[in-house]
Amino acid sequence: MITALDHIAIAVPDFDQAIKRFMEDFGLPFDGTEDVPDAKTSTAFFPLPPTQIELVHPLNGEGPIAGYLEKRGGGLHHLCFRSDNIFEDVERLKAKGYRFLSDAPSPGAHGSQVIFIHPKSCDGVLIEINQPGDEH
Numbered sequence: 001m002i003t004a005l006d007h008i009a010i011a012v013p014d015f016d017q018a019i020k021r022f023m024e025d026f027g028l029p030f031d032g033t034e035d036v037p038d039a040k041t042s043t044a045f046f047p048l049p050p051t052q053i054e055l056v057h058p059l060n061g062e063g064p065i066a067g068y069l070e071k072r073g074g075g076l077h078h079l080c081f082r083s084d085n086i087f088e089d090v091e092r093l094k095a096k097g098y099r100f101l102s103d104a105p106s107p108g109a110h111g112s113q114v115i116f117i118h119p120k121s122c123d124g125v126l127i128e129i130n131q132p133g134d135e136h
């Protein structure tokens with residue numbers, strides 16, 4: 001089941017400038033960056049209990065964030081719901097007609113497993129579901 005709002009993600013065109021903004025201007029604790037090759041995305045996390053801010057930026061200029069920035073510029077990108085059993089939640093939501101963007105979860109940040117629901121299935125909002133790994 002969904003147990004928490006794991007993170008709110010923002011797509012940023014200038015990764016270093018955005019990290020500086022959230023760290024220095026907003027004074028948020030910085031949990032470091034992590035490149036996620038499977039997602040072709042560089043991530044930066046700022047814990048803000050009970051959730052966190054995730055900055056997302058294209059890895060090597062490619063991937064879904066590159067496409068998003070090209071078409072829309074920076075902005076709110078997705079919400080991530082944390083699941084205690086991602087396979088169960090995927091099956092439950094598929095049965096309700098939700099359209100997933102992949103057949104199975106794939107590696108995400110911090111050793112998590114992640115899957116995405118098409119924005120069209122949720123009133124234009126891109127939803128990620130993750131199941132945390134042991135790293136956090």
Ligand SMILES: CC[C@H](C(=O)O)C(=O)SCCNC(=O)CCNC(=O)[C@H](O)C(C)(C)COP(=O)(O)OP(=O)(O)OC[C@H]1O[C@@H](n2cnc3c(N)ncnc32)[C@H](O)[C@@H]1OP(=O)(O)O
Pocket residue numbers: 009036039041043054056064065067068071076077078080101107108109112114116118119120124125126128
């Ligand atoms: C996994 C590592 C990390 C983590 O937390 O662990 C991450 O979160 S990585 C985040 C980056 N990865 C992804 O975003 C994967 C899922 N995204 C996708 O598969 C695509 O971006 C997709 C399918 C959402 C959009 O693909 P594409 O850009 O090629 O299609 P369109 O531009 O034609 O968009 C189709 C339709 O969707 C609307 N759209 C696109 N992106 C978003 C968004 N972020 N939020 C809301 N809506 C979005 C777009 O406007 C189009 O709508 P339309 O009405 O037809 O204009």
Ligand SMILES: [Co+2]
Pocket residue numbers: 007009054078080128
């Ligand atoms: Co995310």
